[in-house]
Amino acid sequence: MPFLFAFVVVIAAGLLSYVLDAWFLPTHGTLLILQLAVVVTALPGNKKSAIFSGIVSGVIFNYFFTTPRFSLHMSNVDDIVNLSIFLIVAVLTGILASSYRAQQEALEQAELRASILMSVSHDLRTPLATIIGSLSTMQEYQNKLPKEEKDELLNGALDDSHRLHRYIENLLQATKLHQGISLNSVQQDLLPIVNNVINRFDKARIRLIIRNALPNVTVSSYLLEQAIYNVVDNALKYSPNDSPVVIICEASDNVINLDIVDEGPGIATKHYKSVFDLFFSTRNGDTGEGGSGVGLTVTKGIIEAHHGTVSVMPSAKGCVIRISLDASPKSDF
CATH class of the missing domain: 1.20.58 (Methane Monooxygenase Hydroxylase; Chain G, domain 1)
Incomplete structure (x- = not known):
C-alpha cells in the first residue's frame, strides 16, 4: 500500500x-x-x-x-x-x-507512559487507600464495631474493589484495542445487551425508552456491553443522585441509535471530540473532578471495531452521547 x-x-x-x-x-x-x-x-x-x-x-x-x-x-x-x-x-x-x-513515535510513547502513570497514580491509589483503610479498621476493631459499621466498611471496600476492577478492565481493553482485536460477533437482539448493562446499576435511576422495533445487529455481546456500560457509568457519575439517566433506542434506515441522556453539567462544545481521546480528563493534574480518561476511549474503540460511531450530541441541558450501530448483516468481522 x-x-x-x-x-x-x-x-x-x-x-x-x-x-x-x-x-x-x-x-x-x-x-x-x-x-x-x-x-x-x-x-x-x-x-x-x-x-x-x-x-x-x-x-x-x-x-x-x-x-x-x-x-x-x-x-x-x-x-x-x-x-x-x-x-x-x-x-x-x-x-x-x-x-x-x-x-x-518515541515521544508519543513517552507521553503515553507519563499519562498512564498520572492516571494510575490517581485512579488506583484512591480506591486502594479506601480498601486498605476499611479492612484495617475492621481488623483492629472487629470486636468493638457494631454490625452496621462493619457492614458499611465492608460495602465501601467492596464498592471500591468493583471500581478497581472496572478501571483495570478498561485498561486491558484499551491495550487490546491498541494492538488490534478480532471480534467474535454473531447476529443478535440488542435489547438483552442493554438490559444486562442496566442490571449492573441501580435500576431505579435508569429509564429505558424503545422508540420502535429494533432489528438484530452483528456484534460481540461482551464487548458491546462493556462499551455501553462505560457511557452509562459516566452518565450516572456526573448526574445528580436524584436525576434519571435515560437510554433511548431507535432504529432508522438500518441504523440503531442508542442515546444515553443525563442531566449532569454536560460537556463543553470544544471537548466533544477530545472526550474520546485516551487519558483525556477535565481533572487538573492529580486533583479535582474528572474521570481517568480510559472508559470513553475504550467505548470508541469497541464501537468503531463494530463499524459504528460514538459521538457527543448537542444538548441544551446535560449530556447526550449517541452510539450508532449498522444493523445490516456483516460477514467481515
Whole structure:
C-alpha cells in the first residue's frame, strides 16, 4: 500500500509537470514538483517508499524532460548533475523523514507512559487507600464495631474493589484495542445487551425508552456491553443522585441509535471530540473532578471495531452521547 500511494503521487506529479512543461515550466521547476512528490510520500515515515518514489521520479525526469526526450539516455551534463542531486536529496529526504517519524513515535510513547502513570497514580491509589483503610479498621476493631459499621466498611471496600476492577478492565481493553482485536460477533437482539448493562446499576435511576422495533445487529455481546456500560457509568457519575439517566433506542434506515441522556453539567462544545481521546480528563493534574480518561476511549474503540460511531450530541441541558450501530448483516468481522 505505501508503494502504491508513492507510485500514484509520483505519476500525478509527473503528469502535472508534463502539462506545465508544455506551457512554461523550466527544468528546475519540474525537479521541484517531483521533489515535492517525494516529500509527500516520505511524510508517513516509510523510508523505502520514499526512495522508491525518488527512483521513479528520476526515471520520469530522465525519460520525459531531458535531451533526447522519450529515452533513458542523457547527453546534457547539466541534466545528469541535476538528476544526481535530485536522487541524493530524495534518498536523504526518505531517511530523515523515517528518522523524524521514529522520534515522533518515541515521544508519543513517552507521553503515553507519563499519562498512564498520572492516571494510575490517581485512579488506583484512591480506591486502594479506601480498601486498605476499611479492612484495617475492621481488623483492629472487629470486636468493638457494631454490625452496621462493619457492614458499611465492608460495602465501601467492596464498592471500591468493583471500581478497581472496572478501571483495570478498561485498561486491558484499551491495550487490546491498541494492538488490534478480532471480534467474535454473531447476529443478535440488542435489547438483552442493554438490559444486562442496566442490571449492573441501580435500576431505579435508569429509564429505558424503545422508540420502535429494533432489528438484530452483528456484534460481540461482551464487548458491546462493556462499551455501553462505560457511557452509562459516566452518565450516572456526573448526574445528580436524584436525576434519571435515560437510554433511548431507535432504529432508522438500518441504523440503531442508542442515546444515553443525563442531566449532569454536560460537556463543553470544544471537548466533544477530545472526550474520546485516551487519558483525556477535565481533572487538573492529580486533583479535582474528572474521570481517568480510559472508559470513553475504550467505548470508541469497541464501537468503531463494530463499524459504528460514538459521538457527543448537542444538548441544551446535560449530556447526550449517541452510539450508532449498522444493523445490516456483516460477514467481515
